[in-house]
Amino acid sequence: MRTVRKGPAPASLIQHRQQPHADYDNYADKAALRQALVAEQRGLCCYCQSRIWATPDGMKIEHWQCQADHPERQLDYSNLLGACLGGHGRPESKQHCDTRKGNNDLCFSVCDLAHPIEREIRFLGDGTIKAEDATIDDALNAVLNLNLPRLVSNRKAVLTAFQQRLQNGRRVDPERELPRWDGNEPGELPEFAQVIVYWLQKRQARTVE
Numbered sequence: 712m713r714t715v716r717k718g719p720a721p722a723s724l725i726q727h728r729q730q731p732h733a734d735y736d737n738y739a740d741k742a743a744l745r746q747a748l749v750a751e752q753r754g755l756c757c758y759c760q761s762r763i764w765a766t767p768d769g770m771k772i773e774h775w776q777c778q779a780d781h782p783e784r785q786l787d788y789s790n791l792l793g794a795c796l797g798g799h800g801r802p803e804s805k806q807h808c809d810t811r812k813g814n815n816d817l818c819f820s821v822c823d824l825a826h827p828i829e830r831e832i833r834f835l836g837d838g839t840i841k842a843e844d845a846t847i848d849d850a851l852n853a854v855l856n857l858n859l860p861r862l863v864s865n866r867k868a869v870l871t872a873f874q875q876r877l878q879n880g881r882r883v884d885p886e887r888e889l890p891r892w893d894g895n896e897p898g899e900l901p902e903f904a905q906v907i908v909y910w911l912q913k914r915q916a917r918t919v920e
């Protein structure tokens with residue numbers, strides 16, 4: 712996961728909120744909403760960082776605080792995120808991200824600039840995601856199922872491929888490499904980019920020490 716810097720809401724969403732009896736279901740321009748969410752998340756799921764696309768079958772529109780319990784936030788752009796399909800239609804044990812989360816609450820927000828989620832999580836060499844805070848760690852596993860074997864395998868594969876470049880003799884300068892992965896360069900981010908950001912920042916810290 713990486714912190715999402717929310718941009719302005721689509722004009723059609725702002726206009727819709729001003730209409731009588733406006734709700735999420737009768738908001739017609741979800742295409743514009745999808746495009747805005749995918750753009751500000753740099754093409755990655757807000758939770759697992761797999762690739763999403765701004766189409767009905769390429770992503771889900773996630774309400775961080777669910778519509779059932781927080782109807783007043785159903786059209787609040789700061790409450791809306793782009794998530795992957797998360798194993799929709801598969802058994803619960805195979806679901807992840809928004810699909811697994813359902814109407815459950817999360818103890819953290821990926822949009823909280825004051826408390827960046829990157830400070831709370833770490834990635835192990837085997838692809839596992841963990842948090843020192845037990846409540847956050849439980850949310851990663853029980854609510855979002857981010858240690859689903861397929862996701863663990865994908866994260867490890869990204870790290871292994873990156874490390875292979877080092878084994879082939881290429882010198883990696885964290886200062887020059889980080890912008891490609893941490894969002895400081897324009898365009899879509901590589902899938903599971905935060906795994907590499909975490910690894911590079913650790914390497915950078917060891918160099919400083």
